[in-house]
Amino acid sequence: MKKQISDRYEPTSVEPKWISLWEKEKSFEPNLKAGESFTIVLPPPNVTGSLHIGHALNHTIQDILTRIERKKGKSALWVPGTDHAGIATQVVVERELAKEGKKRTDFTREEFEKKVWEWKEHSGGMIQNQQKLLGESVDWSRSRFTMDEGLSKAVFKVFKTLYDEGLIYRGERIINWCPKTLTAISDLEVEHREVKGKLYHLRYPIVGQPGKYLIVATTRPETMFGDVAVAAHPDDERYKSLKGAELELPLTDRKIPLLFDSFVDKEFGSGLVKITPAHDPNDFEAGQRLGLKPLLVMNPNATLNENARKYAGLERFVARKKVIDDLQALGLVEKIEEHTHSIGHNSRGGEIIEPYLSTQWFCKMKPLAELAIQAVQSGETEFVPKLWEKTFYEWMNNIRDWCISRQLWWGHRIPAYHCKNCKHIEVSETNIHNCPKCNSTEVEQETDVLDTWFSSQLWPFSTLGWPENTEDLKKFYPTSVLVTGFDIIFFWVARMIMMGKKFLGKAPFQKVIIHGLVRDKEGKKFSKSIGNVIDPLDMMNKYGTDSFRFFLAATLPEAKDVLFDESRLDGYRSFCNKIWNSSRFILMNMDADWKLEDLESKYGSKLEPMDKWVLHRFNETLANYEKAYSKFLFFEMASQIYDFVWGDFCDWYIELVKPRIYGKLGEESQEIAKQVLASILIKALGLLHPFMPFLTEEIYEVFSEGDFLIQTPFPISYNVSAGDEGVQKTIILQDVVTQIRVQRAENGVPLDKKCKVILKSSESLVTSAVKDFEFSILQLARLESIEVNANYTGEKTDSVGAFRFGEVILPLAGMIDFEKERARIDKELQKLIQEEEKLASKLGNENFIAKANPDVIEKEKEKLKTVRDKKEVLQKGLEKLG
Numbered sequence: 114m115k116k117q118i119s120d121r122y123e124p125t126s127v128e129p130k131w132i133s134l135w136e137k138e139k140s141f142e143p144n145l146k147a148g149e150s151f152t153i154v155l156p157p158p159n160v161t162g163s164l165h166i167g168h169a170l171n172h173t174i175q176d177i178l179t180r181i182e183r184k185k186g187k188s189a190l191w192v193p194g195t196d197h198a199g200i201a202t203q204v205v206v207e208r209e210l211a212k213e214g215k216k217r218t219d220f221t222r223e224e225f226e227k228k229v230w231e232w233k234e235h236s237g238g239m240i241q242n243q244q245k246l247l248g249e250s251v252d253w254s255r256s257r258f259t260m261d262e263g264l265s266k267a268v269f270k271v272f273k274t275l276y277d278e279g280l281i282y283r284g285e286r287i288i289n290w291c292p293k294t295l296t297a298i299s300d301l302e303v304e305h306r307e308v309k310g311k312l313y314h315l316r317y318p319i320v321g322q323p324g325k326y327l328i329v330a331t332t333r334p335e336t337m338f339g340d341v342a343v344a345a346h347p348d349d350e351r352y353k354s355l356k357g358a359e360l361e362l363p364l365t366d367r368k369i370p371l372l373f374d375s376f377v378d379k380e381f382g383s384g385l386v387k388i389t390p391a392h393d394p395n396d397f398e399a400g401q402r403l404g405l406k407p408l409l410v411m412n413p414n415a416t417l418n419e420n421a422r423k424y425a426g427l428e429r430f431v432a433r434k435k436v437i438d439d440l441q442a443l444g445l446v447e448k449i450e451e452h453t454h455s456i457g458h459n460s461r462g463g464e465i466i467e468p469y470l471s472t473q474w475f476c477k478m479k480p481l482a483e484l485a486i487q488a489v490q491s492g493e494t495e496f497v498p499k500l501w502e503k504t505f506y507e508w509m510n511n512i513r514d515w516c517i518s519r520q521l522w523w524g525h526r527i528p529a530y531h532c533k534n535c536k537h538i539e540v541s542e543t544n545i546h547n548c549p550k551c552n553s554t555e556v557e558q559e560t561d562v563l564d565t566w567f568s569s570q571l572w573p574f575s576t577l578g579w580p581e582n583t584e585d586l587k588k589f590y591p592t593s594v595l596v597t598g599f600d601i602i603f604f605w606v607a608r609m610i611m612m613g614k615k616f617l618g619k620a621p622f623q624k625v626i627i628h629g630l631v632r633d634k635e636g637k638k639f640s641k642s643i644g645n646v647i648d649p650l651d652m653m654n655k656y657g658t659d660s661f662r663f664f665l666a667a668t669l670p671e672a673k674d675v676l677f678d679e680s681r682l683d684g685y686r687s688f689c690n691k692i693w694n695s696s697r698f699i700l701m702n703m704d705a706d707w708k709l710e711d712l713e714s715k716y717g718s719k720l721e722p723m724d725k726w727v728l729h730r731f732n733e734t735l736a737n738y739e740k741a742y743s744k745f746l747f748f749e750m751a752s753q754i755y756d757f758v759w760g761d762f763c764d765w766y767i768e769l770v771k772p773r774i775y776g777k778l779g780e781e782s783q784e785i786a787k788q789v790l791a792s793i794l795i796k797a798l799g800l801l802h803p804f805m806p807f808l809t810e811e812i813y814e815v816f817s818e819g820d821f822l823i824q825t826p827f828p829i830s831y832n833v834s835a836g837d838e839g840v841q842k843t844i845i846l847q848d849v850v851t852q853i854r855v856q857r858a859e860n861g862v863p864l865d866k867k868c869k870v871i872l873k874s875s876e877s878l879v880t881s882a883v884k885d886f887e888f889s890i891l892q893l894a895r896l897e898s899i900e901v902n903a904n905y906t907g908e909k910t911d912s913v914g915a916f917r918f919g920e921v922i923l924p925l926a927g928m929i930d931f932e933k934e935r936a937r938i939d940k941e942l943q944k945l946i947q948e949e950e951k952l953a954s955k956l957g958n959e960n961f962i963a964k965a966n967p968d969v970i971e972k973e974k975e976k977l978k979t980v981r982d983k984k985e986v987l988q989k990g991l992e993k994l995g
Contacts, residue, residue, distance in 0.1 A: 116815060117700050122693035124657035127811045132245050140823050141250045143190040145588070151182035151189045152592035154573050155251060156605070157259065159198035160233055161205050164243035166631045166639060167598065169649040170665045170675060174628060174747060175596045176249050177666060180803040181742065182593075183250070184827040190589050191250060192576045194257035195237065199524040199565040200294055200461060206232050206523070222522050222560075229523050233258075243650065248658055248806045250823065255585075257576040259568040260525070267575035268568045269528045269542040271616065276529075276540045280477045281517070283529075283538070285407075287394040288516045290469035291459045292415035292429075296520040297473055299564060300513065301604050303457040303466055312452035313437060314382065316445040317343060320359040320368055327352075327360060327371070328447045330382035332454060333392070334440070335432040338365060338421040339410040342372045342388040344399065346379040363445050364436065365422065374399055391470035407470050415467055429467070474518035474527060474561065482509045484614035485607050494610055494620040497745050498671060501599060501627045508603045517564045524562030531557050570608035573621035595622040598630065626745050629674035631665075636676060636966025647677060659805035660685040666804055667751035676968050688759060689808055692801070695763045696812045699790045702774050709816060712792045713832055716785050721773075722839030722885060724789045727766040728831040729840045730757060731793055735830050738800055754800045762793060765847065769889050791816065796828040842882035846890060848916040849883075853894040856912045856923045859986060861937060866928055867897040874919030875903040938987050945984045952977040 135141060143150070153175050158168060175191060183189035206229050207217050217225050244251065257264060275281040288297040313334050316326040329343055340362055345352040358371045376399050377386050390400030390407035400407060410420045415429045424432050440446050457466035486509050488494045489502060496502045518527060529538055530545040534553035539545055548556050568575075573595075577586040591613065597606060606625055613621035632638055633645045640646065652661045663685045668675050710716070720728070734757040741749035766789075772778060773786040795816055802809040802822050813822040833840065853870055862868060872879060880901045883890065890899055905922060907913070910931075912923040955961055956973055965973075 118693070118697050118812060118815060120697065122657075122690060122808065122811075124659070124807065125654075128246070128248070128658055128807045131807050131810050132248070135250070135821070135823065136245075136253070138821065139254070140821055141191070141252045142254060143188040143252065143589075145188060147186055147188035149187045150588050150593075151179070151187040152192070152589040153179055153190075153594055153596065154192045154576060154592055155194065156595075156597050156601070157194045157196040157257075157569060157572060158240050159201055160195040160237040160240075160258070161198055161201050162195075162240045164240055164247065164649050166647050166649055166677065168240075169247060169661070170628065170631050170669065171596055171598065172244065172247060172249050173662045173665045174626065174669075176247075176662075176806075177747060177750075177803040178594060178596070179250055180806065180823065181827065183823065184799065184802070184825065186826065188588065190252055190255070190585075192255055192257065192589075193241070193244070193249070193251035193253060194259070194572075194576060195240065196565060196569055197233075197258065197260045197524060199519060199521050199562060200296060200298075202229060202233075203521050203523040204294070204462075217522065225522050246650065246653065246658065248662070250806070255576070259565070259572075263578065263581075264568060264571070264575045265525060266542070267571050267579055268525045268563065270580050271571060271612065272528055272563070272567075273540050273542050274616075275476060280480065281474060282477070283472065283474050285470060285472050286475065286514075286516070287391075287397040287468050288471050288473050289457060290413070290467045290471065291462075291464050292413065292467055293462060293464040294459070295413050297471065297516050297518060298459060298461075298466070299516055299566070302460050304460040304463075305455045305457055307453055308456045309451065309453050310456075312382070312450045314447035314449070315363065315440060316447055317360040317363065317387075318445075319355070320361055326445075327355075327385055328383040329385045329387050331387060332452060333433070334436050335417065335421075335424075335429050336389050336392045336410060337362065337387060337436070338417070338424070339389045339391050339408045340369055340387045341390060341400065341405045341408055342370050342403065343385055344372045344374045344377050344388055344403075345385050346377040347373040347375060349377075349379045349384050351384060363440055363443065372403055374403060393468050397470065409470050411467065411469065413469075473516050474529075474559075476515045476517050478512045478515050478611075481611040481615060482512045482607070485509055485610040488610050488614055488620040494622060495624050497624055497626045501602060501625075504599070505602055505607060509607060515564075517567050518559075518561040519564055520560075521562050524565065525568055527559040527561050527563060529559040531559065533557065566604055566608060569605060570612045571616075573609055573613060574617055579617070590617065590621070591619045592622045594624045594626060596626045596628065599627050600630075602627070624745075628669060631675045631677055632966065632968075634676050634678040636674070636969040639677075652679075652682060656682045656686045657689060657808075659808045660689050662806075663688065663751060663755075663804045666747040667755065669748050671746060671748075674966075674968060676966075676972070688755060689805065691759055691763055692805075692808060693812070695758075695767060696794060698767065699787075699794055700815055703787060703791070707787065709791050709795075710788055712788050716788055717832070719781065719785055720789070720833075720839070721782065721785065722842045723766065723769045723846075724785060725833050725837050725839035726843030727761060727789065727793060728833045729835055729837065730761045731796060732830040732833060733835075734761075735796075735800070735828060751804060754797065754804070758797050758801070762797060766790075766793070768893065769846075772888070798822060799825065799828040838878070841878060842885060845879055845882040845916070845918065846886045848918075849899075849921055850890060850893045852914045852916050852921040853896070853923065856914050856921065857895075859989070860912050860923070860925055860928075862923070862925070862928050864895060867895055868923055868928060869897050870894070870899045871905045871922040871924075872899065872901045872916075872919060873903060873905050873922055874901060876918040879918045935991065938991050942984065942987050942991070945980055945987065949977065949980045949984065952980060 155175065156171065179189050179191040209232065210216065272281060289300065289303050291298055310332055312330055312332055314328050314330050315334065317329055318326045327343060343360055355371055359368045360371060362369050376395060377384065388396045388399055388405060390397045390405055391409040397407065408420055410417055411429065412418050417424045417427050417432050419425050424435060427435060437446065458464065459466055486506065489505060496505065528542060529540045531538055532548035532551060532553055533555040535548060535551040537548055537550040539549055545556055547554055573592050574586065574590055577583060577590050579586055595606065609621050613619060637643060637645060660682055664682050665675065668681065734753050737753045738750050741753065770786045770790065773782045776783045795813065798809040798813050810822045849872065872883065883899060883901055887899065890896065907922060908924060908926060910925045912925055914921045952973060956977065962970060
């Protein structure tokens with residue numbers, strides 16, 4: 114034995130020690146000699162980011178997987194890195210410049226990019242330092258950044274390949290435009306919110322028919338200057354007679370045609386719609402079909418342009434009010450109705466999105482989506498839980514072309530070169546200085562950058578060295594598992610599958626584990642505006658990182674969200690202390706020269722019943738842990754090891770074995786007990802380690818021969834069968850002691866009163882177990898005596914409980930004051946009845962059921978069940994007392 118452990122577990126001193134030692138010894142690098150590989154790529158957090166509660170959950174799950182597979186002897190690689198996060202990073206750096214009174218446009222593009230790189234070097238590594246504090250066993254030597262030279266090379270190769278195949282094209286389309294950040298954003302970055310607005314019914318005069326007009330409903334009258342037609346449904350009888358008619362466009366001197374197209378919903382409003390191809394995606398498609406030329410009436414900053422005439426320069430919502438005022442003055446407003454409708458907002462900042470006609474770069478998605486669908490349908494990639502496959506298919510089957518260009522300076526600049534002389538566009542992986550078509554030197558690179566997701570969709574293979582055929586790529590691709598939240602299945606997961614299939618012929622991962630969100634204990638999302646945000650670092654500092662990690666895993670139900678209840682963290686801190694104190698007790702009873710032996714080969718035939726029982730219970734725990742792991746049920750794994758360590762090992766075995774440890778049953782029995790304690794402790798630490806890396810390494814260090822727990826093999830079971838007589842006898846001991854404790858509690862028998870207990874059973878095994886364990890039973894159940902009597906008749910005042918081989922009888926005469934006990938139980942019953950009524954009323958409230966998070970409802974149901982169970986126990990107690 115090298116040393117003892119301190120009398121208290123102090124995470125603040127233990128955690129930095131192991132972060133440093135693991136890194137120094139390169140403990141997280143894969144063993145390249147191992148045959149089978151296990152690979153995870155970390156969903157790259159934004160370089161601007163800091164560790165939030167969602168990261169903590171996601172990263173903890175990945176670390177559990179990686180540490181287990183590493184212990185199982187695989188070449189385990191967990192690839193870390195960060196995303197350049199185009200728009201988010203540019204906004205942060207521009208904000209920093211604003212503090213100095215400067216703007217992005219005060220610099221050249223190259224100067225600004227240099228500023229961003231400087232910021233990245235100084236501040237961008239914050240989240241990686243926080244990851245280390247969480248104990249993440251990623252291979253930092255392989256850390257990647259999406260703007261690294263190698264990853265950029267992969268981006269440009271993919272862009273050119275897709276362009277050459279016609280899957281990337283440049284065209285004029287309606288895109289989602291953010292007037293605040295002045296860039297296009299993808300459909301997936303638009304957050305649709307229900308907003309109370311107005312529906313304006315406007316009168317469009319019919320040319321040549323004085324006093325007659327058609328009524329057109331719109332929610333955006335400020336775009337009417339871009340109207341190029343009004344349309345009706347071909348089957349709408351109300352307008353068939355007006356075929357070929359023209360309408361006067363109010364507030365302009367333009368005339369526009371009345372056309373007919375089946376995209377119009379004749380049941381909505383008047384059955385007429387204005388067609389504004391430059392400002393509405395449906396209108397754009399209709400305009401394409403009908404041969405209508407779009408007319409843009411808005412500037413990029415959402416002010417109206419010169420096509421809006423006297424309204425030019427007005428902000429869109431100011432213009433809306435002015436337009437309606439002027440139309441009302443002309444008598445051209447039929448009516449205005451209150452109208453709730455869905456409006457797109459930029460998910461990064463909340464600005465209202467403007468559908469906007471713009472020349473952008475697009476990627477055709479349907480051919481790529483077919484590759485992803487095939488990968489999931491064939492089972493090459495599997496979603497866990499499987500229910501998320503339905504969501505995946507819905508998105509894939511309804512996919513639209515992806516606008517991949519962004520009007521930013523920070524990001525992968527699109528590798529397209531425009532010739533000013535002959536207007537040729539050349540896409541190239543390397544810089545071009547002469548036009549390949551006319552040889553002109555007047556060539557400029559595209560100013561737009563690629564959407565951030567374009568580079569991160571290549572993450573599983575670009576991080577391993579592709580497009581070069583590296584050793585890492587050969588060994589570690591495809592990766593084994595991807596762990597992520599459901600919110601980026603389409604953003605990221607689906608696109609990675611597409612790219613992996615397209616460029617390497619293999620899906621990038623075998624399984625996709627989808628986990629829920631972390632919400633507050635009321636089921637609400639964490640939000641700065643609500644004020645309920647939890648900083649993981651605060652929780653780690655307060656309770657210790659191991660407690661925090663164990664909490665995240667233990668409270669993660671399958672396919673549901675985690676409800677963050679800080680009080681449970683306190684419970685898991687107590688669990689850490691329980692492990693520490695139990696380990697300290699074991700180590701305190703070991704001599705300085707004590708050595709751990711191979712338990713079964715040296716002592717197998719000499720093991721006592723309680724030894725065999727605890728080895729058997731470890732086997733059961735290991736089997737259940739492995740079964741849960743095969744299904745990625747982390748909460749079940751945590752539950753199994755928690756129950757074994759706290760219950761079976763600490764509360765039962767250590768208590769049972771104390772007389773032997775203290776030498777009261779001879780030296781051999783003492784040594785066997787020590788060997789069993791140490792053997793079980795080390796194996797339990799092996800199962801705990803993926804959840805609690807710091808605490809377990811610190812305890813294991815006492816036993817180690819220079820190795821770390823992270824490097825030791827995964828625990829294996831003992832050669833003990835469930836049917837062993839010693840195991841069965843110890844189970845009888847447990848049953849009897851537990852039943853006696855329950856009866857004492859139910860009947861209010863004080864702990865300082867020593868009782869007599871009769872076991873009514875004819876089983877010889879029971880008699881043998883009581884004989885072997887009499888001392889332990891008397892001590893653990895605080896008894897005066899215990900006997901086995903198959904013919905015991907009993908008294909009315911006896912308390913009777915069942916165990917698997919008969920009855921446990923606790924005579925109560927002289928043990929309690931019956932009147933006083935009846936009064937106590939009755940008082941408790943009244944409290945429970947009130948609580949039951951309150952909970953039942955809450956669950957019967959339709960408003961509560963409609964508004965509350967399902968997990969909160971489930972929690973309330975569990976509370977009600979607990980109350981009713983307690984009530985039943987007390988009612989039985991009253992019956993026993995007459």
